[in-house]
Amino acid sequence: xxxxxxxGTGNAAVKKCYNTCFALKKDNEYFLVDAGGGNGILGxxxxxxIPLNRIHHxxxxxxxxxxxxxxxxxxxxITTKILANDYMGAFHIYAHTELVQTIKxxxxxxxxxxxxxxxxxxxxxxxxxxxxxxxxxDTSFTFYxxxxxxxxQFAFTFIxxxxxxIAFAGDEPYNEKxxxxxxxxxxxxxEAFCLYDQRDIFKPYEKHHSTAKDAAVLAAQxxxxxxxxxxxxxxxxxxxxxxYTQEAAEYFNGSIYVPDDLEVxxxxx
Numbered sequence: 001x002x003x004x005x006x007x008g009t010g011n012a013a014v015k016k017c018y019n020t021c022f023a024l025k026k027d028n029e030y031f032l033v034d035a036g037g038g039n040g041i042l043g044x045x046x047x048x049x050i051p052l053n054r055i056h057h058x059x060x061x062x063x064x065x066x067x068x069x070x071x072x073x074x075x076x077x078i079t080t081k082i083l084a085n086d087y088m089g090a091f092h093i094y095a096h097t098e099l100v101q102t103i104k105x106x107x108x109x110x111x112x113x114x115x116x117x118x119x120x121x122x123x124x125x126x127x128x129x130x131x132x133x134x135x136x137x138d139t140s141f142t143f144y145x146x147x148x149x150x151x152x153q154f155a156f157t158f159i160x161x162x163x164x165x166i167a168f169a170g171d172e173p174y175n176e177k178x179x180x181x182x183x184x185x186x187x188x189x190x191e192a193f194c195l196y197d198q199r200d201i202f203k204p205y206e207k208h209h210s211t212a213k214d215a216a217v218l219a220a221q222x223x224x225x226x227x228x229x230x231x232x233x234x235x236x237x238x239x240x241x242x243x244y245t246q247e248a249a250e251y252f253n254g255s256i257y258v259p260d261d262l263e264v265x266x267x268x269x
Contacts, residue, residue: 001024001025001026001031001137001139001158001160001161001166001267002025002026002160002161002162002266002267002268003024003025003264003265003266003267004022004023004024004025004189004228004264004265004266004267005022005023005024005025005030005048005050005264006022006230006259006260006261006262006263006264006265007021007022007023007036007041007044007045007048007261007262008020008021008022008036008040008044008261009230009231009232009259009260009261010230010231010232010233010234010261011066011193011209011231011232011233011234012037012064012065012066014233014234015234016234016237017234017237017260017261018036018040018041018044018261019034019036019037019040019066019067019070020034020036020066020067020171020191020230020231021033021034021035021036021041021044021067021070022034022189023048023050023055024137026137026138026139027137028054029054029055029056029057029137030050030054030055030057031055031057031058031059031136031137032055032057032058032059032074033058033059033061033168034059034060034061034067034068034070034071035058035060035067035068035069035070035071035073035074036066036067036069036070037065037066037067037069037070038069038070038073039070039073040070041070041073041074042073042077044261044262047262048262048264052074052077052078052081052087053078053081053086053087053088055074055078055091056089056090056091056092057091057092057094057136057137058071058074058091058092058093058094059093059094059095059143059154059156060093060094060095060099060103061095061153061154061155061170061171062096062099062148062151062152062153062154062170062171063099063102063151063152064150064151064171067171068099068102068103068106069106071093071103071106072103072106072107072110072111075091075093075103075107075111075115075123076107076111076115078091078123079091079111079115079116079118079122079123080115082118082122082123083114083115083118087122090122090123090124091122091123091124092124092126092136093123093124093125093126094126094128094134094136094143095125095126095127095128095154096127096128096129096145096152096153096154097127097128097129098152099152100125100126100127103125104116104119104125107119128143128154130143130144130145130154131143131144139158139159139160139161140158140159141156141157141158142156142157142158142181143155143156144156144157144178144181146169146170146172146174146175146178147175147177147178148170148172148208149172149208150172150208153170153171153172154170155167155168155169155170155178155181156168157181157182157185160267160268162267162268164186164187164267164268164269165184165185165186165187166185166186166187166189166267167181167182167185167187167188167189167224168189169182169188169189169190169191170191171191171209171231172191172208172209172210173191173208173209173210173214173218174190174218179222182222182224183222183223184222184223184224185222185223185224185225186224186225186226186267186269187224187225187226187227187228187267188219188222188224188226188227188228189228189230190210190215190218190219190227190228190229191209191210191215191229191230191231191232192210192211192212192214192215192229192230192231192232192244192248193207193209193210193211193231193232193233194209194211194212194232194233195211195212195213195236195243195244195247196211196212196213196214196247197247198233198236199211202233209231211247212229212243212244212247212248213247213248213250213251215227215229215248216247216248216249216250216251216252216256217251217252219248219252219254220251220252220253220254224252224254225254225255225269226254226255226256226257226269227248227252227254227255227256227257228257228258228259228265229244229248229256229257229258230258230259232244232258240258240260241258241259241260244256244258245258255269
């Protein structure tokens with residue numbers, strides 16, 4: 001998996017960009033991670049030329065609306081394709097045990113029964129425990145509990161074909177108990193709710209989030225090479241790339257990426 005397709009980069013309340021979610025590409029298949037807060041995910045997939053019938057794996061981090069409600073739309077559209085014989089193979093969904101039940105309940109409350117009848121047949125749920133390993137698109141992923149202070153949440157680490165360690169830390173500040181999963185990563189995807197200089201405006205710590213400075217300090221401490229910052233506010237959207245990069249660069253000497261929605265990042269560096 002050498003391509004990261006950025007579908008959204010904003011926090012829960014954004015309106016000018018989409019909620020943070022992304023896809024990892026290998027050959028012509030995609031591994032989708034979260035789906036944002038609504039059917040905007042469908043437009044994002046279209047804009048990035050990601051066909052639904054090329055998505056056979058979905059990981060859902062946690063239950064917050066900006067991550068899970070788009071999942072219902074993905075399931076709706078894929079099960080519709082399954083019933084129309086326009087989708088080959090099974091659709092695999094990975095989430096921690098409690099979250100699997102939440103997703104099923106949301107779907108059972110909002111989707112037609114003929115769609116949810118696909119569950120456990122062509123739509124397969126895989127409940128995750130801390131430290132579980134799964135092979136997805138010929139790549140071994142390690143999923144782990146980030147020890148959230150708000151809602152139970154999982155993240156992952158994997159080694160790509162080029163031997164690069166890729167760490168996705170979820171959407172809360174890194175917990176030192178997760179050190180082994182993140183240390184020495186070639187790439188770290190980390191949330192940055194706002195600039196440290198604007199912490200009094202956006203109050204990230206009250207919301208259990210980080211700033212660009214915090215993420216950069218962490219990346220330096222952990223020996224990370226490349227840092228991706230997202231899950232941000234949108235007040236600074238037009239200047240976000242410059243402002244967040246400048247702040248992070250004061251504390252981190254590696255490469256810094258502050259992507260906009262619909263960017264593609266090559267993970268082979």
